[in-house]
Amino acid sequence: MLKIEGLTVHYGVIPAIKDLNIEVPQGKVVCLIGTNGSGKTTTLKGVSGIVKAKAGRILFEGKDLTKVDPHQIVHMGISQVPEGRGVFPDLTVLENLQLGAFIRKDKKAIKSDLEEIFSLFPRLEERKNQLSGTLSGGEQQMLAMGRALMARPKLLLLDEPSMGLAPIIVQEIFKIVRRINEEGTTVMLVEQNAKMALSVAHYGYVLETGEIVAQGTVNELKNDDMIRKIYLGIH
């Protein structure tokens, strides 16, 4: 579904990612793990067009995204939950969710999808008229995910959904990621929390300073000595 070929992104003269090759097959969860500054977020930003590629191609259903306007990429079926969640704090929860469906015109289906999001995240319904800036971190993460789902994406990009959240909330969020995937949405997940990421993914890539240093199925990665030691903390 998504195929990243030789992607290179620079910030000024500094390369953030170099010659990256990643594939996300339809219906799967693919994770990118790595430490701070390894280029995970930059990769996602490249896919959603927020940063420009210096070299390489990003093929989505055969079309090269590096030549598409960023807002059009959303219309093509890719939604991103950005790093830090990116909720609009001065807008209500409901307005945030409605903006998620900005690209859609099917009012009836939007309404029923909204009900579905509320059943997936009941907390959001309780707080729908509250300004989203007043939500807790976990609730904001749920809102950002709900908002991205309101676009009915084919591919959902998740940037560090566990960031800054209590372990119990992280568990809950990842349960929902699995459920979203089981309902048919392909997911590309970026995480520092390798253990959680590998618990939901089918396939994974390990990034270090902008380059892929390991890749494989989740089982292969879980049994890799280097990954066990550095990313999972198992000796």
Add this chain to the structure above:
Amino acid sequence: MLAQQIVNGLTIGMIYALIALGYTMVYGILKIVNFAHGDIFMMGSFFGLILIRNVGLPFVVAFALAAVLTALLGILIERLAYRRLRFSDRIVPLISAMGVSIFLANLAQKLWGSEVHTFPKVMEIKTYTIAGMTFSTVQLLIFGLSIIAMLGLHFFVNKTKIGTAMRATSISITNATLMGINTNMIIMITFAIGSALAAAAGILVSIYYDAVYPTMGYTAGLKAFTAAVLGGIGSIPGAVLGGLILGVAENLGIAYIAAKYQDIIAFCILILVLIIRPRGILGKKEINKV
């Protein structure tokens, strides 16, 4: 006497508010002060004048058409003078704005001369006295149209899909883009609305003072900027509140201190706000560099 001064102050305050809305909306989204906005107001006024006096259109048609033309001018200015500078240091678009301002004032002078034009008579001027206060038909027109424009804007920004997208864009252009919003389009719409409101203000004030001239945008622009800062730049209700307060303060100053201090009062307010409460009455706290 006092009540009458307040009425007169609110009248001119409405004009300031209409112009201030354009400043505040553009600042809200791009975080730049569009210093050409006063000249956009002046151009709107000339468009109205030409369409009524030279083309002979009826007032309502000329008013609407002038607003549309000015909106297009605003869009053109954004496209030519600001878009490429969107990611530059904030002082850069500021300089560009001043350039546009000088250009427009000189263009108007070249096209229509530097003299003060009188505005054609568009309505029967009558006065009504209510509870000791005198209202002219022009004042009532200013009140009526301004209030309609402000309520319309309020509804648009808070209740429509594009308005919500506009608020989202003003919070974060990047995150708005991730919603599939064409933020360039939103920015264009913002300039169009701000410029159309400035044109409305320009035509109304030209009728009120019976004067149209190329440098009229200079003082009016600075006053409206003061109003936007006073109310809290970036805040739409703030712009209206700031405009009204400024208009009333100026008129009370004229009545009780001296008429020649009119401009000094506005700029004293600007300086005081910047020293005491830089974010203005309704503005949000943030750290600003320019």
